[in-house]
Amino acid sequence: MLSPAGAATPCVSLAAIFFELLKVASLASGGGLVWAHRFIVERRQWLTETEFADILSVCQIMPGPNMIGVAVCVGAKLRGLPGAIAGFAGFTVVPGTLGFFLAVFYLQRTGIPLFQNILVGVSATAAGLTIGTGLRLLRAHRFRPVALGFAAAAWAGIVIGKFPLLIVLLGLAPLSIAAAVVDRARLR
């Protein structure tokens, strides 16, 4: 690590963790990672680049909403379990509650055709954005036909086969991991 000896993780108050992640969450719509990095690493210098990268790798192997995981891990790194809870709360409670009441306010007005029609447009677009996000991630695997095959199989299991997620994962994960083992052995 490049930081000088003894420059351990700085002592940060729980309130500071809460408010910093609250700021990240308020700006986070569409790409919160950029903001998390800017506030936590660049501006506050609570974590080094390496420490932040470690957090990202953990949050990419685990299931669940990844940005919330980053908030939990940043807090955990700085102050252990209380820090993790402060980071989580800062990232979710205030923006989540505000967003919830705004959303309910809007949803109670969907009897008005204009309001309902706007939502149809937003929903069609957001579905496309989700598909696009997946396709973008898939690009990294475009030279690995086996990986493309497993992505297609998972997609088909849900969309065409209409199987529950648990069944698709239990059925495909062992095969897909076995294929990764073979792939790795071949590269050696």
Added chain:
Amino acid sequence: MSDLPPLGRLVLQLTLLSSIGFGGIPSVLPDIRNLVVVANHWMTDQEFANFFAVSQAMPGPGMLLMMGLIGWKIAGLTGAAAAAFAAVTPPCTMYFISYSLWDRFRDAPWQRIVRGGLAPLTIGLVIAGGTVIARATDTSWTAVGVTAIAAALLLLTRINPLWLLGAGGVLGGLGVL
């Protein structure tokens, strides 16, 4: 499990799904839709798609918001809090534990292999989540076109997705879809 009240069933299902939902909540949307729209008729497809749309347009943790809205529809504010809690607690616990253990197995080769094996599945599941929502929401060919264009623009350009959501809302508001 069928003798539980609706909120109990939703919470149970969300806890299970959020524990296994590699790739985040888009990948569990098809299962949640099956539970709340297809199997139990707690809401219509249109309401489900509305919740998705609103939660994507708000800043902050969007998918958490969506689970809260589904809980709200089923059991009011208590439902909202319970559903949001069920959706985030298992993954957050796992993040905390695995990050605490991280140093112990950071260089373990099995970890890279498992990640390499799961990545394509995760990606397929995210695309499936988008497809299932598109099917629930796109009742006209124009709407299908909007979905396709949004996916293509995200894939091929670096345009801020908020502009696309705004444009989709305007098209919808004009009654084109």
